[in-house]
Structures are given as C-alpha cells and as structure tokens.
Amino acid sequence: MKKKTSISVSWLICIAIAIAFTALRLALCEVLMVYYIPFTGYDDVMQLLKAISITDGVWLGAFCSTTLVKGVGYPLLTALFHSINIPYIFAYHLLYVVSCLIFIIAIRPVVPNKWFALVAYTFLLFCPIAFSAQLTRLYRDIGYYSVALFSFSMPLGMMLRYKDTKHSILFAICAGLSLSFAVSYREDSHWLLIYGAACSIVYVIAALFYKRENSKKRRKILTVPTLLLISFLAYQLIISGINYHYYGYFISDDYNSGSYAKAYGALSRVNNSDEDPKIAIAEAQRIQLYELSPAFAELRNHLESDDSAFREWVRVQGEYRTGYFSFVLRDVVAAAGYYT
Template sequence: MGYLLDVCGRSCPNKRKRALFAGLLILTLFRLWLSSAQTMRCIPLMGYDDMLFLVHAVNIAHGHWLGAYDQNTLVKGVFYPLFIAANHYIGLPLLLTQQLLFVFACAVSIRAIAPFVRNPLILAVCYVVFLFNPGRYTSMATTRVIRDFVCGSCTLLAVSCMAAMYIRLFAQKSIRMVWPVLMGLSFAGAWLTREDSAWVLPFLVVVTVLCLVLVILRRKEAAAPQTIAVLVLPFLIFGACNALVAGANAFAYGIFITNEYAEPNFLNAYSALGRIDTGKTIPRVTVTKAARMQAYAVSPAFRELQPYLDGETPGTLFTWNLRNAVAAAGYYKSPAAASAYYKRLATELNDAFAKGELKSYPNSISLGMLSPWRSQYLLPTLNATLAGIRYNITFRDCSPYPEPSDPFPAGIALYQAMTYDIANLDSTPYFTDPGKLPPTTGGEGVTMENGPSLYQKASSLTGKRIGILHRFTELYQVCFPVLFALAVLCYAYLTIRLILTLRRKQNGIIVPPG
C-alpha cells in the first residue's frame, strides 16, 4: 500500500492525498473482510491436486523436501507447496494470505503504469476495479488448495514489472532495481507453479527485445550498459531460481530437473503414444484403447502396463494413469529407473513407426505434451477460445458462494492443520448460491442448513458478506461487456491515429502536440 500512497498522492494536496489513500485502504480492508467469509472446499482428487500440494507442503515444513519419491513427486510445480509451507510458519489463514498476495499485485500494477497515467483518481479507480474482480474470489478457484490463484497473482506481478520497465525506459526515466528483481522472482514463481506458464514467456521476451532496441536507437553510451544489465537481470534471477529448485531435486532424488513433465524420455514416450493413428478418433481422448492395443502388439515395454490400463481416458488424465501404471509395474523406484523405462518405450514405439508396424498421423510433430494436430480440433479450439473470452468478459459462472467438501476425514484434518482455514463440511453449501436454490427458498437468496457444518454457529453476517460479493459479481457481469466494447473501440482509434501520425511524419508534415 506504500506504493499506492505514493502514486495516488502525486501532485495532490496533502489533505487530498491522505483522503484518497485512506479511502483506498478502507476499500482494501473491506474487500479482505468480505472474502474472509468464504469457507474452504476440500477435494482429494486421488491426490493429484489439493492433497498433493498439502502433502508436499507438510514434507517441506518438516525439512523432507517433497517426501519419498514416487510417480507424483515431481509432476507439479514446487512453488505453491513452498508458499503453503511458508504461510504455515507465518500462521495466517491460507485463503487470506493468497488474497493479500493479490492485493500486493494490484498495487504494484498501478504503480507500474503511474508514469503513463498521470491522474491519481484514474489510478485509484483502476486499482478498485482490479481489487473487486470477481475472478479473484470465485469459489471455483479461490476456496480450494490449488495453485491457480497464486499463479495468477505471480503472473500479474511479472507482467506489471515488465510494463513498468518498458514505460520508464520509453519515458527516459531511470529504472529502479526493485522492478527487475521483483519481475525475476515473480516470473520464476509463476513458472515454478504451473507447467503451462510458458505462455507468458513470449510477452516478456518481446518486451525485453523492444526495450533493448530503444536503448540501441537512442545511442546513450553512458546509460546503455546499465540499462541492458537491468533488462537482463530478471532472466538471470529466473534462471537462478530454476537452477536452485533443480539442484534441490538433484540432491534429494538424483535428477537435475524442475518438473518430470519436461523430462525428455517421458515426453518422447508420451508423444509417441499420442501420434498412433488407428483411423478413428474420440473427442478429448489423446490415446484411445485401439491405439493402446496396437502399441501392446509392437512394444514389450508398453505390454507390461496392459493390466493397469483400461477404458477411454479423456484429457490429460491419461498422463496420470500412465504414470500410475508405470509405478505399478515397478519402475518408479527412482527417477533413473523411470527415465530408463520411458526411453525403452519411446525407442520401441518409434522403431515400430519406422518399420511401418504403427501408422502415424500425417505431418505429426512432437510438441511436448501436446497431441498431434488434427483437423477435428479446429472447431472445438475455436469454441473453447470464444468460451474463454466470453468468460473473462462476462464473468459467467463466477460465484463466491462456498461449496461443500468431499467426505474424507483424514484429509479435512490435514487441510485445517496446514492452512489454518476451516473447511465446509455440509452435505449442501452452508450459504447457497441463489442461482442454485429451489423456488421455495425464502429470504435474500441465502439459506442456512442444519448439517454437520463447522459454521453452524456463524452469524448471519457471514452470509451477508458473501451476498455482497455476489452483488459485486452481478455488477461486473453487467458493466464489463460494455467496458470491453469501449476498450476495443478506443484501441482501434488509437492504433489508427498512431498510423496516421507516423505517415504524416514520413511525409514531412509537422504534427502539433496533443
């Protein structure tokens, strides 16, 4: 909030400065108070998400790194378990700490654009709009022990810091060391949280290249070395953080890698399975049963897994089933043993392709965990893209109302011990989403159930707080589509104006400022 105080107080009288800061501080505390009414939803999911993060965090907290090695030890990013373990030592509720990280990211993003947006009132409005974004308190993503929320905050921090460096360089201002350091750390945090965080890399690289081009074109010999060093520093910090995690894995398990989904032999084996063409495809199924039957016939290594694989597995769930099958076959005693098995499997399958024993999809290219592109993917990809855009514009299906936990008492105890949050144990939500209530429900859309809930003695104020968050969600659902349309029009107008200005300069026409 100190950043925000400095930004919003710039060029303002002292009284106005204090009043603006006080208002933002009150709104921030109000936002945190509202979201603190949400309850945690505990989902075991066979130890692939919530429980896996918690188990890793427990091991880290007890000094055992990620625990004993098995097929699930190195398949998830390590940053979120580190975050949970650190939060456990701090002693704050996990859901609150995650919201505090988001508040910090919002403040940094406003600070980043301060030289570009001079009006402190506009900056304050932008901060409030960021702060009450319904995607940051929807129960689907924020009331579970999953990494998406922290990854989003780290990504916002990285992009904001990169924007801050670019804006200050473009405005011919010095770049403080805090921006590249924070960018490097937050970029590493996002990268080490999710395996698919590579999508942010092109943006950061492109902006860095543009900054370097600006330095070269301006030919400031004295400042160029320092500026180039500042621009390169985030990537050095990012590399150091990755090397540190890989080194810890090497010390604990004998493999210098941050994540086994990036292990070459595993990727080669998985991509070979994914490009088996049987003449028939099933939507959302990368490796069909028919493809597995053909692989069994040509690969003795894969045939060992036949007793442990069955049915048609949709989506990326097959990767988990594959790793579980390899573990059941006895190959996950160590990373070296697992890697050797996947190398043998990939060699046998690729040899079968070369001999014509297996048919490959035409023009297929191995791209990590991505299956070969097929023409049938075009329409679903477009539909999914449009659905994602629609979700981010309309906040469709966002709801702050908590959902009940799955019944697994041992897991509930672990959740509450590690996170200092109380889990919702009702068979139905204690505070129910108005859109899901039966028509006979009275009141203002909030009901209280008489179930085995730990919140039975909670005051009605808790439900009212969640109701207020729901009202904010409804407000965003109405306003944001209009604001998005206006933003697109403004962007088009500014782009056309920039093009016309450049053409006039090329023709020797002097364009007056403003």
C-alpha cells in the first residue's frame, strides 16, 4: 500500500513540475512583440491577406500570380487561431508546447522513467530558437518548428509501436495528416516526407521480425503504413479540391505541381557551364531560351531592359538571385498579361 502511495505522489510531483514549467514557458512569450516587413509581396503581407480571406470565407481571395505560390498551412492555422480568439504569439507558442508533449508521448515506449521524460520535455520546452527575433515576425517561420516537431513525432511514435498494431494505428493516421499539413505549411518540406517513408519502412521490417511466428498478425502489418498514406493523400485531395472549386486548378500549390512548376523546371534545365548555386537561371541561359521559346522571348524586355522595374531584383554579380528569380518570373508573366 505504501508503495502505491509513493508512486502516486512521485507522479503528482512530476506532473506539477511539468505544469509549472509549461506555465513559465507560456508566460515568457507574453513579452514578445510581433512585427512585420511591409511591401513583401510574397511573404508577410501576402500570407496575412490570405489568412484574412480565409476568415472572411473566400478561401485565398481573388486569383492572381501569388494565390498558389505558397502552401495554405500557415494562413489556415492563423485564421483558425483568430476565429477562436487566441492571440497570435500565444497561439503559436501554445502550439509548440503541444508539439513537445506529443513528442514525449511518441517516445514513451523507449523512455526509461517519468523523470527522464520530464527532463526531455523541459529541454525541448525552453529551446531558445523560439525566442529569436525572426520568429516574432508575422510570417510562417513562427510555427514551422512546431509543425516540424509534430510531424517528426507522429511517424516516430508509429514506428516505436511496431509490437502493437492497435496503438500504432492512431499514430499512423496522425502522421499522414501532420506530414501532409507540413508540406502545405512549407511547400519545400520534402525532407519530412523522406523521414516519414523511412519510419514506415522500419516499422514494417521490425513488425515482420516481431510477428514472424504469427501469420494472422503479419497480414495486418501493412495496414498501418497504408493508413498513413491514405490520411496524407486525404488532406492533399481536400486542399486541391478546394483550390479547384475556387480557381479551377486541382493542385495544393504551384510550387511543386501545375503549369508554373513545369515552366520553371524547363527553364532551369538549360545547361549552364558556369553554374553558380546563387544563380538559378543566368543571363547566358536566358539568351538561349529567348531564341528557343517565342513565349519566353515576350518576357525579354521585362527581364533584361535596364529601365525595367524588375531589374531591382538583380542582386548577385549582375544576375537574378536563385530565390528571387522564381518570384520575378511570376511578376513578369503577370505584367505580360498572362496570369488570369
């Protein structure tokens, strides 16, 4: 009887400490100030306007060259927090707290004791990056580390529960949804998809070895990674379906798919003997393309003329910098009257 009381008290102490640290962590975020950078057509202002449009019930607003350039995850999450009246900074720091808790729950099968879990939780909770100036900016960076941690935890939790299909199913479904959301939060989050696939492979191999003597259980092993895939595709199909309803494009964003992705991919495949990672499509490549493509030649004055407003994007050795050229291309095509 004394042993049970002792265990109960130790758990209460552990939980009380965790609650105290959580309260302190959330209190610290109250001193942070939000800022944004104006005139950022593809960053702060664009994503804020999308969040406002979602709140107003018109999805991402009127269609233009910036509508599908980035995933809907951040505007969607920001609109959700606004609709339930949670302050911006507090909401995203609360999201991080939840992500930390999810990680601890995910690794429970390999956690030696509650005190180890408390130390790990505290270590994650007070990660200093969350208080950096960049992450108080009115931009999607504020939530990406939380989304990434959540998306990292779910496949890990699924993988660590290879001995029990029932307990791994919920993690698999949440893993698919979280990975899919992460890709829509930052459209260049493919590293998380590789990680999710790796966890699924390890899960299948580990489960096959563990259940090698039980043929009935072995037949159910693929159920878990299949559910992960289904839930991943379900979210993507829903977002693509909404985009199709509003804009006529069945894609989640045009960074990874659609006509823009194909066009930019074709442009970037032109050979450049003096390849520089800071320059996506050098002037020498563009000159070749003007001769090969009448459509691209229509953009020549916008891209090359000294008095063109788009030349302000020329930053590296008289060239358009890699990250900027993708935005310049959109603006130039829009200026030529092709974005409708």
